[in-house]
Amino acid sequence: xxxxxxxxxxxxxxxxxxxxxxxxxxxxxxxxxxxxxxxxxxxxxxxxxxxxxxxxxxxxxxxxxxxxxxxxxxxxxxxxxxxxxxxxxxxxxxxxxxxxxxxxxxxxxxxx
Amino acid sequence: xxxxxxxxxxxxxxxxxxxxxxxxxxxxxxxxxxxxxxxxxxxxxxxxxxxxxxxxxxxxxxxxxxxxxxxxxxxxxxxxxxxxxxxxxxxxxxxxxxxxxxxxxxxxxxxxxx
Numbered sequence: 001x002x003x004x005x006x007x008x009x010x011x012x013x014x015x016x017x018x019x020x021x022x023x024x025x026x027x028x029x030x031x032x033x034x035x036x037x038x039x040x041x042x043x044x045x046x047x048x049x050x051x052x053x054x055x056x057x058x059x060x061x062x063x064x065x066x067x068x069x070x071x072x073x074x075x076x077x078x079x080x081x082x083x084x085x086x087x088x089x090x091x092x093x094x095x096x097x098x099x100x101x102x103x104x105x106x107x108x109x110x111x112x
Numbered sequence: 113x114x115x116x117x118x119x120x121x122x123x124x125x126x127x128x129x130x131x132x133x134x135x136x137x138x139x140x141x142x143x144x145x146x147x148x149x150x151x152x153x154x155x156x157x158x159x160x161x162x163x164x165x166x167x168x169x170x171x172x173x174x175x176x177x178x179x180x181x182x183x184x185x186x187x188x189x190x191x192x193x194x195x196x197x198x199x200x201x202x203x204x205x206x207x208x209x210x211x212x213x214x215x216x217x218x219x220x221x222x223x224x225x226x
Contacts, residue, residue, distance in 0.1 A: 033214075041219070042205060042217055042219035042220045043156075043205070043217045048214070098146075098209060098215075099158045100146075100156075101158070102155045102156045103155060104155050105154075107153075
């Protein structure tokens with residue numbers, strides 16, 4: 001079953017702007033991951049944040065995690081047209097379930 | 113890093129026929145493989161969990177007799193869509209993990225049933 005929701009469902013910005021996507025989930029988690037998917041393609045793993053971490057950076061990506069609110073955000077700074085894709089959060093719930101549960105996704109369009 | 117190969121990348125089949133999709137872990141032994149389905153503009157939904165040498169565990173609402181999963185070795189799991197219908201047209205993607213390590217995803221299979 002789907003773990004949670006992402007918002008916005010769709011986001012259109014200009015190149016150079018920042019893009020922020022939010023993810024909410026329902027149960028306790030071990031970690032939360034963000035993936036990117038180009039249209040009709042497979043998944044690209046972006047970043048993993050553990051339940052005891054609050055913020056993590058990777059290049060132009062910044063992820064936050066608030067376990068008290070069961071939410072996470074993904075910030076892409078200085079966006080590029082090549083960032084156009086769908087972005088999904090995915091959680092590994094506790095205890096022991098090893099499959100990922102995906103959020104509903106955000107479709108990001110970066111206009112050149 | 114870990115690599116998972118999924119074939120075919122796309123397939124078109126006639127209604128009523130069966131289609132087999134393969135998922136291989138190339139450089140590690142996958143104790144567990146997962147099969148997901150993604151309809152257009154939707155998220156990925158887990159269909160089943162496949163453990164080597166045992167029967168797959170299916171998620172609620174997924175017909176085990178229609179979606180046959182075989183995980184005969186530590187490097188190969190197959191998903192067979194039997195008697196495919198147009199409503200089975202979807203993007204199918206597998207992931208594999210070795211022990212407690214993170215999931216590695218295949219590149220997905222676009223199935224179109226005509």
